[in-house]
Amino acid sequence: MPQPAPAVLDFLQRRRSCPAKMLGLPVPGRExxxxxxxxxxxxxxxxxxxPWRFIVLERRALQRLAALAGECGHALGLAPEQVEKGVRQYGDAHLAVAVVASPRASEKIPQIEQHLSAGAVCLALLNAALAAGWGGNWLSGFASHDRKFCEIGLGLAEGEFIAGMIHIGTAPAQPVPERPRPDLEKIVQWVAE
Incomplete structure (x- = not known):
């Protein structure tokens, strides 16, 4: 017989990421x-x-990465507004956790399953932060997909990539804006036979 946890289900049905630009101080300390x-x-x-690991990025590291994001964005020939958005993602942040997908050689576990596990880690970290009362957001952006940025800025090895940047901080006092949610009638298929 199932042992329901209604408070957890209610949290999951109501959870809402906070836009990263709205996150403020304080941020969680190491403890x-x-x-x-x-x-x-x-x-x-x-x-x-x-097949994943964490890199906790504090303020000074994020400022360093903001400058590198600018360099990489210009080198890629991106539009100035796209470069600026990438720079601000790091420069305005106070704490972010890079979830690094670090696939392992395995005859039994395909790479795709390892990649999906890294994505699950991103969502679990985001939900844990929200459940603990922090605000949080899962971002990527051009810099996190740029090899130079990943290798120089974060020391990623060949084959590793950023699954997500989880920004964590204090959510604003005002309610976080809601966004449209999927229409289950359009995305659920029931198969009986």
């Missing part, structure tokens, strides 16, 4: 952040490969 990382690390991981 506050470790339980969130521990919760994220409990994500599904077929084969127990741990």
């Amino acid at each position: 506050d952040l470790m339980p969130l990382l521990q919760a994220a690390a409990r994500s599904p991981d077929h084969g127990k490969l741990e």
